[in-house]
Amino acid sequence: MFLRPLAFWNINRKLIPLKIIKLSATASTNDHLLELTRKEYPQEAILVYTTKQTNGRGQLGAQWYGEAGKSLAMSLFWPFESMSADMLPALGWSLSLAVKEVLEEQLSSGVLLKWPNDIMADGRKLGGMLVESQLRGKHLRSVVVGLGLNINNTHFPKDLRAVSLKQLSGKEHDLEAICLVLAEKMCAAMESLTAQSGQRLLERYQEAQYGQGQWRTFETPSGQRFEAIIAGITPKGLLILRDRKNVYTNYDLKEIRYCF
Secondary structure: OOOOOHHHHOOOOOOOOEEEEEOOOEOOHHHHHHHHHHOOOOOOEEEEEEOOEOOEEOHHHOEEOOOOOOEEEEEEEEEOOOOEHHHHHHHHHHHHHHHHHHHHOOOOOOOEEEOOOEEEEOOEEEEEEEEEEEEEOOEEEEEEEEEEEEOOOOOOOOOOOEOOHHHHHOOOOOHHHHHHHHHHHHHHHHHHOOHHHHHHHHHHHHHOEOOOOOOEEEEOOOOOEEEEEEEEEOOOOOEEEEEOOOOEEEEOHHHOEEOO
8 A cells, every 4th residue: 555645745755665554453564674675676765564462473483462443553664775784783873863852842851762772762672673584795785774662552561561642642642643754754865875974873872771870680691690880881882880890791682671
């Protein structure tokens, strides 16, 4: 299904055309888009979105909870002509900051980013992002960026520390309008990404970190828990923690998790 003319949303000024597909329901927008682009490699950007995702995926195989008709699930396919795979962390920072900007326009309170790809507000999870890349040697061939957001939800499972835009703002939000604004901002973030922009993006991403300067509990894959302060993030996207013994350690995505 194709929506309003792209010119209406100012998306057509981007260098890469954007095709928009709305699904009434799907298991996973990322999986749908990956399958769509697997057989033929499109030269255009493609946005797939739905308000009913039944089997959304998060980081490390985690399942994303979404309430039909009240949550937004969207995925953006973006092809690259020439982009070093080393830019993948910066790409994630740029997209997270773009999403943060859009959501803050809907709220009177601030939005924070929790490493590696969570969107936080009021100490609870507002959304999450999943970036899946396709490589050509040492270069990015394309990425599929999945984004799940709690928009008009009012109830969550008891074990989830989550929140919605409606709960924070006290009003209903237009899911489709938010989706298209997000798409425009995310496309702009992709277009403006350069090797020179990486350091500034890292600085902004670190400034927006949830729990910055606070003692937090973390857990290793073996179940060992410890308290640490976020000391920063490396240019390669590793999380730097300082523990109670004043020891600094870098952690990859699979090596550590936050404990709420």
